[in-house]
Amino acid sequence: MTGEAGEIALSKEDLREVTAFAAACAEVVLGVFEDGQPDDARPREAIGAAWQFARGGERGKALRDRAWAALKAAKSADSEAAREAARAAMSAAGAAYLHPLAKATQVKHILGAGAHAARAAELLADDDRGVGGAHVEQAVHRATPVLVDVLTRFPAAPSGGGRVGELIRMLDADLRSLTPTE
Template sequence: MADEANEITLSRQDLREVTAFAAACADVVLEVFEADQPDDSRPRDAIGAAWEFARGGERGKSLRDTAWAALKAAKSADTEAGREAARAAMSAAGAAYLHPLAKATQVKHILGAGAHAARAAELVAGQDPHTGAEHVRRAVRRATPVVVQVLRRFPPAPGGGGRVGELTRMLDAALRSVTPPSRSPR
């Protein structure tokens, strides 16, 4: 039996909002992969499946399959930037599978697409960390209040993970510091 203290309540709408955020983050670097591998639609398919779920579709085998296919596409890319862009797409489709477990590793389901996208952009810009930081700022602006609320239910992002891990923690800290919208009096 699961320890209820370690479980987080997630609604279907929470998952849809997180997935929409992840898809929007991955969308901005899709062209990086497509420039590397113009005949490979797997990352585009993964982002499309993520958007479909976010807009009310089912969370089923095809969504999971497109995520795995995007991961395989990452392995076939010729450049590191292309690989990171494909991983962003994989993370977008995988965001729908955020588990309701109070574990820091689950934060990667929420922020992975944004972190991989920021890394892809950095690599395209000659490993410019300012470019990655700018992508993180854009991702913060892209996040809805629901995404921020869901993120805050989980522990902070874990250590490790190289530069993508650093970008994940940067995005995590920035989103956790967002001031929640004030409630209007009734």
């Protein structure tokens, strides 16, 4: 189809690496959700499903269902910080579904969990953007060379998306700066 972005080669191992990164990012703020909703396991189950895929499991209906369940948990959370933590969990499970399309919007599948986690931490700290910046920095240190390689196959993160979009672009720029220039 004319105007469509080209395809990017992605192996199952690439998808596992992206999902492991996303799960590690989301795990950091899981307690933000669970503190207010201790009986709601949906975000924890989404992160668990993401880890299961990252460690060799299959990408199937259960993983997708866990992602959707975490999104529903976000909608019922009692605070904006808890909603962002649940969205981080949803993004972790959704990372396994990164599409091999050369579109900037796909960067959200790679970095969304890290950005939502950073936003959850900011909100928990009375909207302290320095806290979000520190979470972005921690996510950069969590990234593997394979994750950075996968990210750089895609165009830079798109504009928009409010504060979470800003955090995605910060994380994107910081990770891309790790690649050697030729």
